[in-house]
Amino acid sequence: MQLTAAVVAVQGDVSEHAEAVRRAASAHGHEVEIREVRTSGVVPDADLLLMPGGESTTISRHLRREGIAEEVREHVAADRPVLATCAGLIVAARDAKDDRVDELGLLDVTVDRNAFGRQADSFEVPLDVTGLDSPFPAVFIRAPVIDEVGEGVEVLASWEGRPVAVRDGPIVGTSFHPELTDDPRVHDLAFFETGATLPER
Numbered sequence: 001m002q003l004t005a006a007v008v009a010v011q012g013d014v015s016e017h018a019e020a021v022r023r024a025a026s027a028h029g030h031e032v033e034i035r036e037v038r039t040s041g042v043v044p045d046a047d048l049l050l051m052p053g054g055e056s057t058t059i060s061r062h063l064r065r066e067g068i069a070e071e072v073r074e075h076v077a078a079d080r081p082v083l084a085t086c087a088g089l090i091v092a093a094r095d096a097k098d099d100r101v102d103e104l105g106l107l108d109v110t111v112d113r114n115a116f117g118r119q120a121d122s123f124e125v126p127l128d129v130t131g132l133d134s135p136f137p138a139v140f141i142r143a144p145v146i147d148e149v150g151e152g153v154e155v156l157a158s159w160e161g162r163p164v165a166v167r168d169g170p171i172v173g174t175s176f177h178p179e180l181t182d183d184p185r186v187h188d189l190a191f192f193e194t195g196a197t198l199p200e201r
């Protein structure tokens with residue numbers, strides 16, 4: 001299948017996410033055209049959406065100001081898959097407990113920004129993730145902690161007793177940066193191993 005993936009390109013690892021989704025797609029025989037999202041009009045044509053890390057205050061305000069936030073809500077309402085990582089997870093969350101973040105409220109979790117970051121700025125751990133048959137090398141960079149998880153949310157991975165990867169309907173959110181390794185399995189989980197068929201357009 002020929003797919004279109006939109007990558008929010010305000011900040012963060014845009015090309016790394018593009019590469020990871022391309023590799024995950026090709027293992028399923030799909031080709032992916034990548035489109036960077038800075039303005040409205042891109043997300044409505046996308047099958048897949050990636051929300052990279054960065055600074056959640058800046059990203060969330062940009063999405064609102066440009067009218068992209070509403071398009072992301074429509075993408076999720078149409079059951080199209082999203083992978084939201086680190087700051088992307090914070091932006092997608094129900095509550096980031098910080099007035100400077102304009103959350104989308106699509107992922108039924110509350111997060112504590114920079115919570116892991118207070119302990120160590122960045123670290124990498126082998127993480128057991130539901131659906132993967134061996135640990136995933138998870139890189140955390142000033143990462144948020146997920147603290148409250150809504151009823152419909154599946155916890156896919158935890159670190160030190162706290163959820164760090166979750167699935168809520170078409171959205172997978174991770175506290176860590178799956179694009180910073182050459183292991184595309186989290187992108188695969190989010191987009192191609194969902195148990196659902198990709199919605200027809």
Ligand code: GLN
Nearest residue numbers: 053054055056086087113
């Ligand atoms: N701490 C950042 C924030 O609150 C997220 C860090 C990241 O994306 N690596 O937005």
